[in-house]
Amino acid sequence: xxxxxxxxxxxxxxxxxxxxxxxxxxxxxxxxxxxxxxxxxxxxxxxxxxxxxxxxxxxxxxxxxxxxxxxxxxxxxxxxxxxxxxxxxxxxxxxxxxxxxxxxxxxxxxxxxxxxxxxxxxxxxxxxxxxxxxxxxxxxxxxxxxxxxxxxxxxxxxxxxxxxxxxxxxxxxxxxxxxxxxxxxxxxxxxxxxxxxxxxxxxxxxxxxxxxxxxxxxxxxxxxxxxxxxxxxxxxxxxxxxxxxxxxxxxxxxxxxxxxxxxxxxxxxxxxxxxxxxxxxxxxxxxxxxxxxxxxxxxxxxxxxxxxxxxxxxxxxxxxxxxxxxxxxxxxxxxxxxxxxxxxxxxxxxxxxxxxxx
Amino acid sequence: xxxxxxxxxxxxxxxxxxxxxxxxxxxxxxxxxxxxxxxxxxxxxxxxxxxxxxxxxxxxxxxxxxxxxxxxxxxxxxxxxxxxxxxxxxxxxxxxxxxxxxxxxxxxxxxxxxxxxxxxxxxxxxxxxxxxxxxxxxxxxxxxxxxxxxxxxxxxxxxxxxxxxxxxxxxxxxxxxxxxxxxxxxxxxxxxxxxxxxxxxxxxxxxxxxxxxxxxxxxxxxxxxxxxxxxxxxx
Amino acid sequence: xxxxxxxxxxxxxxxxxxxxxxxxxxxxxxxxxxxxxxxxxxxxxxxxxxxxxxxxxxxxxxxxxxxxxxxxxxxxxxxxxxxxxxxxxxxxxxxxxxxxxxxxxxxxxxxxxxxxxxxxxxxxxxxxxxxxxxxxxxxxxxxxxxxxxxxxxxxxxxxxxxxxxxxxxxxxxxxxxxxxxxxxxxxxxxxxxxxxxxxxxxxxxxxxxxxxxxxxxxxxxxxxxxxxxxxxxxxxxxxxxxxxxxxxxxxxxxxxxxxxxxxxxxxxxxxxxxxxxxxxxxxxxxxxxxxx
Numbered sequence: 050x051x052x053x054x055x056x057x058x059x060x061x062x063x064x065x066x067x068x069x070x071x072x073x074x075x076x077x078x079x080x081x082x083x084x085x086x087x088x089x090x091x092x093x094x095x096x097x098x099x100x101x102x103x104x105x106x107x108x109x110x111x112x113x114x115x116x117x118x119x120x121x122x123x124x125x126x127x128x129x130x131x132x133x134x135x136x137x138x139x140x141x142x143x144x145x146x147x148x149x150x151x152x153x154x155x156x157x158x159x160x161x162x163x164x165x166x167x168x169x170x171x172x173x174x175x176x177x178x179x180x181x182x183x184x185x186x187x188x189x190x191x192x193x194x195x196x197x198x199x200x201x202x203x204x205x206x207x208x209x210x211x212x213x214x215x216x217x218x219x220x221x222x223x224x225x226x227x228x229x230x231x232x233x234x235x236x237x238x239x240x241x242x243x244x245x246x247x248x249x250x251x252x253x254x255x256x257x258x259x260x261x262x263x264x265x266x267x268x269x270x271x272x273x274x275x276x277x278x279x280x281x282x283x284x285x286x287x288x289x290x291x292x293x294x295x296x297x298x299x300x301x302x303x304x305x306x307x308x309x310x311x312x313x314x315x316x317x318x319x320x321x322x323x324x325x326x327x328x329x330x331x332x333x334x335x336x337x338x339x340x341x342x343x344x345x346x347x348x349x350x351x352x353x354x355x356x357x358x359x360x361x362x363x364x365x366x367x368x369x370x371x372x373x374x375x376x377x378x379x380x381x382x383x384x385x386x387x388x389x390x391x392x393x394x395x396x397x398x399x400x401x402x403x404x405x406x407x
Numbered sequence: 408x409x410x411x412x413x414x415x416x417x418x419x420x421x422x423x424x425x426x427x428x429x430x431x432x433x434x435x436x437x438x439x440x441x442x443x444x445x446x447x448x449x450x451x452x453x454x455x456x457x458x459x460x461x462x463x464x465x466x467x468x469x470x471x472x473x474x475x476x477x478x479x480x481x482x483x484x485x486x487x488x489x490x491x492x493x494x495x496x497x498x499x500x501x502x503x504x505x506x507x508x509x510x511x512x513x514x515x516x517x518x519x520x521x522x523x524x525x526x527x528x529x530x531x532x533x534x535x536x537x538x539x540x541x542x543x544x545x546x547x548x549x550x551x552x553x554x555x556x557x558x559x560x561x562x563x564x565x566x567x568x569x570x571x572x573x574x575x576x577x578x579x580x581x582x583x584x585x586x587x588x589x590x591x592x593x594x595x596x597x598x599x600x601x602x603x604x605x606x607x608x609x610x611x612x613x614x615x616x617x618x619x620x621x622x623x624x625x626x627x628x629x630x631x632x633x634x635x636x637x638x639x640x641x642x
Numbered sequence: 643x644x645x646x647x648x649x650x651x652x653x654x655x656x657x658x659x660x661x662x663x664x665x666x667x668x669x670x671x672x673x674x675x676x677x678x679x680x681x682x683x684x685x686x687x688x689x690x691x692x693x694x695x696x697x698x699x700x701x702x703x704x705x706x707x708x709x710x711x712x713x714x715x716x717x718x719x720x721x722x723x724x725x726x727x728x729x730x731x732x733x734x735x736x737x738x739x740x741x742x743x744x745x746x747x748x749x750x751x752x753x754x755x756x757x758x759x760x761x762x763x764x765x766x767x768x769x770x771x772x773x774x775x776x777x778x779x780x781x782x783x784x785x786x787x788x789x790x791x792x793x794x795x796x797x798x799x800x801x802x803x804x805x806x807x808x809x810x811x812x813x814x815x816x817x818x819x820x821x822x823x824x825x826x827x828x829x830x831x832x833x834x835x836x837x838x839x840x841x842x843x844x845x846x847x848x849x850x851x852x853x854x855x856x857x858x859x860x861x862x863x864x865x866x867x868x869x870x871x872x873x874x875x876x877x878x879x880x881x882x883x884x885x886x887x888x889x890x891x892x893x894x895x896x897x898x899x900x901x902x903x904x905x906x907x908x909x910x911x912x913x914x915x916x917x918x919x920x921x922x923x924x925x926x927x928x929x930x931x932x933x934x
Contacts, residue, residue, distance in 0.1 A: 123737050125679075170919045177677035177877075178922065180737045181869045182914060184679065188866050189911035195904050310862060314745050321738055361752035361858075368746025375738045376727045455823065481825035493820040495813055506813050509806055510825030558825060 070250045078243045085235040089228055097227040098299070099339060104234035105295035107335035108241050110319040111328050112288025115245050118326020119254060120281040121261030126167075126183030127289045128312030129190040133160045134293025135303040136194075139209040140202075142297075149214060149298065153237065156294035157287040164286020168279035187313045191305035208304020211297045230299045237295060241288055242328055248284065249328075257281055289316075311364060318367040324380045333382045341366060408433040408594050409454070409562060414463035416446075416453050423449040424460070425618040431562070431611075436588050436595045438609035438626065440602045441639060445615040447598040448490050451564045454596075455487035456480050468561065481510060486560035490567060494547045496540035500531055503539050503550055507557030516559075524553035527583070545576035552580070556587075562594045569601050577601075581608050606630040614639045648779035649899040650892065655784040657891020658791040662846035663868025664875065664883035665795060666839040671877045673815045673835035674729055679740040680720070682865030683747030684840050685847030686858065688713045690755055692848050693762055693856050702765055709844045717840025721833045729832075751858040759860060762851035787849050794845060795884060798838070802880075811835055863907060867894070870914045876927025885925060 089097055113127050124130075137156035141147060147155070170182060194203040203209065216229035248254050256277050259267040268274050297303045319338040323330025342363045349359025378384060409431035416424040424446045431437045439447045452458040454465055456477040465473045472480055477487070486507075495503055504521050511517075525532035528549040534542060539550060548568050555563060565584070569577035585608040587593050599605035606612060606626050614622035614635065622635055629635055663681065670678045678684075692709035696702065724743060728735040766782040802808035813821040814831035821828050846868070847861065854860045871890045875882025890913065897909040917924070 117734060121732070121734060123734055125737075125741060167915075170915050177671075177733060177737060178873065178918060180679070180741075181677060181866075181873065182918060185866050185870065185911045185914050188862055189907040192904060192907045310859075311745075314741070317738070317741065325734075357756040358753045360757075361749040364745050364749030364752065366749075368742045368744075368749055371742025372724060372739050372746065375735050375742065376724070379731075379735070457819065457822070477822040478825055478827050481823065487823045489820065489823060493817065493823065495817045495820060497816045498809070498812065502809055505806075506809055506821075506824050506826070509810060554824070 071247060074243050074246045078239050081239050081242075082235070085239070086232075089231045089235065094225050094227045097225065097231045099343075101227065101231040101234040101295075101299045103335050103339045104231070104238040105292040105299065106316070106319065106339050107332050108234075108238055108295070109289045109292035109316050110323070110331040110335045110338075111241060111245055112285040112292075113316050114320040114323065114325055114327060114331045114334075115249065115288075116281055116285035117320060118324075119249060119261065120257040120278060122278060122282060123180045124183040124282075124285065125180050125313055125317065126186035126190075127285075127316045128308045128310065128314075129183075129187045130160050130164060130286045130289035131293030131296060131312065132191060132303070132305075132308035133163050133286075134290030135297040135307070136203065136209065136293075137290065138294035138297040139211050139303040142211055143209070149233070153291055153294045153298075157291040160290020160293065161283045161287035164289075165279055165283040167286075168282030183313075187310050191308055194305045204304070206305060208302055208307070211301045211303065213301055214298060234295050234299065237291060241291065245284075245288070246328055253277070253280070311367075314367050314371075315363075318370050321374050322370050323382050324384045327380075327384075329386075330382055338367075408468065409596070410464075410466040411450075411454065412464050412466075414450070414453060414460050414465070416449055416458060416460040416463075418449075423618055424453065427463070427615070427618075427620050429613060429620070429623075431594060431596055433594050434588070434592045435610040436584065436597055436608055438602075438605040438612040439596065439598045439615065440600075440605060440612055441615035443600065444617075446618040447600075447615055448566055449618075450615070451487060451489075451566050451596070451598055455485060455564055457487075478510075481558060481560075484559075484561035485564065486555035486558050486562070487564040488551045488555050488566060488568070490570075492547050492551045494539045494542070494550055497538065499536050499538055500542070500550060501535045503554050504531075504557055507554035508559075510558065517557075520557050520559075524556065527556075528553055544572050545580065548572065548576075548580055552583070560593070562596065564596045564598075566598045567600060568597070569599065569604055577604065581605075584608060602636075645899065649895045651778060651780035651784070652899075653892035653895030654888065655780070655787055655891070656895060657871075657888040658788045659846050659850045659864070659887075660867045660871040660890050661884045661887025662791045662794070662842055662849070663864060664872035664887050665798070665880060666843040666846065667868060667872045668875075668877060668880055668883045669835055669839040669842070671872075672880075673811070673832050673839075674721075674725065674736075676725065676729070676733070676736040676740065677869070677877070678836075678839070679737065679865070680743035680747065681839075681843050681868070682861045683744040683751075684713065684716055684720070685843040685864075686751060686856075686861045687747050688716065688840075688844035689762070689847035689851050689856055689861075690751055693760055693851075696763065702763060706765075706845075706848050709848050710841050713840040713842075713844025714837045717843075718833050718837040720840070721836035725836070726829070748858040755858070757857055757859075759855035759857040762848070762856050764852040768852070783852070790845070790849070794842065795880070798842070799880065807834075863910075866907070867910055870910050870917075873914060873922075873924055874917050876924025879924065879926035882924055882926035 089100060092100060109127055109131055113124060116122050116124055134156040137159045138152055141152045141155055167182065167186065193199065194208065195206055213226070216224045216226060220229070256267065256272045259270060259272055260274050260277050264274050296307070300307070315338045319334030320331060321334070322337060323332070323334030345362035345366070346359050349362060409429070411427060411429040414424050414427040415422070427450065439450060441447055449458065453460050456472070456475055456479070459474060463473070464471055467480070467483060467485060470483070472483065495506070498506070501521065504524055505517055508517050508520050525535065530546050531549055531553060534546065539547070542550060552565070552568070568580055572580070581604055584595060584597070588595055597605055597609065606629065609626040612624065612626045612629050613620055614629070616639055621639065622629060666681055667678060670676060688709045691712045692705035695705040695708050700708070720743065724739055725736070728739050764783040765786050768781045768783050770777040770779055770781045772778050802812060810821070810826045811831045811834060813824070813826055814828040815835065818828045846864070850864055854864065867890060871886035872883055873886070874890060875884070875886030890910070893913060894906050894909055898906050
């Protein structure tokens, strides 16, 4: 009879870490939440507001990057999907008096349904048709609010106001509302990222990648191509809907003017810049895209440039980024980070390898 | 006419040709034989400029043409009828033919040449205004050969002309090739999986196996060699 | 009844413009299998160039000629510099690049010209035919729009079907590799295709400018309608662009007249979605969709 040699605890833990993606993602999430908390309490009100804006932008960008990167589909209309989420949240808060969490969940679900409808129409087609349909959505949907029959419900050009949601009394009476908003957005961001990350490593994520690579091969392998595409679009739309709901919560407004075509562009630029398919990239991209308008306005004003110049700097930058990244650096920032990481890893190991060979 | 030295070509990590030498004699038919995946199509694609080799040179009519694009090689007198025939389905028969001769910028030749092709291949004349996708396999093969002749080439590369054709039809086409070579001195490099057919009209032949040249000789000697026939040609 | 006639005539006029934009998109799709989302931005820039010519005292006709020529040049440059690197990659890359170009052009136009809409003169009178008692909603300028679009399309059709260069362009679009083996300089044909498409787009921009005014975002809707018209007719089919443009023009005119002009963008979206779900390859395209 053989006696099994007990293995060191570290080896057991390492194996369990490598095998369980859920454990990995949850651990990263906890670290992320802690870091976010520390960041939020060290910032002033204005920067906490920006932190909240970056967070909900990152949620929408993460949904978009999963759509394009993993499933190979393109959407030029995620801004319109955010509008759906924002209006849902505004209407639910006004008429239903549910708790915020339920409202946000419902808004995401409503937007997911809209996404599924679009996905159904476009699941039968190749990329440019989907892009064109989403472009039409981005241009056409906001005008729905102006339709005179719905003006009472949707508030017309002025949109709907969202009653401010003060932080709970348990946090103290002078707790800054911006920090509370940043916390809600940050929590939603981390939850969304964990869910998307788990989705990407799950069997459905594998199906999505297979469909993107070679549809015929995927179909032969038993993947229901169109259903996968529609499901991915719905998930991506849900993320945008959640982001829109948070937008309404933070900015206390849902109006057609808040969701122009340039918002869809900014989301696309964030996803492309960060690297399509990369969740970390969605975060980098959102940081840049959110801070860019204020930064360029500051720079331009100090250089005494006219308003028409500095207001358009973000557009020009988005355009250059989209073109440049696609042609020169298709894997975006995250690709650059990975490349740098690999280079570092190789450079560190080389002297160690030399030591071994002596 | 054509000299290939040390040609090595890959598709990504897959090595398709390994150090292949080839000499194509002017005014003769040279066959390239071998099993599926032996590298025959790759060889033609490198020669005509569609694919860049990793190593080696291609000399045509005294010039080094190794890295030159197909458009340039056409103007030097090389015509390539690709795998799958390459009929442009949306164009008519007549348009396909004209296209072959357009680069010459010779309107008189365009008229005279298309008439000649219709005489050489009567079935094409009957369908001159029909879209090429409506032609049968044999008619398509005639069309692409006629189309390449419209550029008055000195060297014609043909990739598996008998593929998918009934034996009678492919025999007719192969016979036409022999006639062309005899009467006009056209040099032909013929890739064929059907070794028997190829060897019946070729003067010279090489055999490729897994990207390497394993035999290079006069056609009748290869056809008579039992070992070669069994090992590489499935005869 | 008179209202119906008015709306129909108005629909034909706007339909001609959508047809022109659709044709520009179809030409590029046939040549390079790319939907040129930047078309709206390109025709906006060329219309601004025409506007600048008029500002400096040039005639309408000189401005039109300059706009078309700058369209030809812009199309050629865009294909050679921006599109060539991504032509053979995934469709996603081309979509992002053309969309990026759209944004870039809008940003640059905003910087140079500002956001205030500028007015652009029509070629001819915009007062409807008829007299004080019976005046149609169809003016000499509208007739000019329809005639010039039809004329340009006829010329292009002739060029493609009857000339050697048209034959080479079609071959380069249908079968680029085979065309190279026949001595066709495929790259040049693609550049030429983009140049022609941008020229047609420039024409459409000048024709629609009196109605939409000229500003960086004024032509977004025109692009969407042109794309919808191209999808209706089939992205592969130039005659389809004409039919698609005419039908969309009529449909949206009736929507505007009977349901309200606010609903027109949404109407176009609905038409697009319906066509995509029912017959995605369009009226004249070859069926090639997946089954859900």
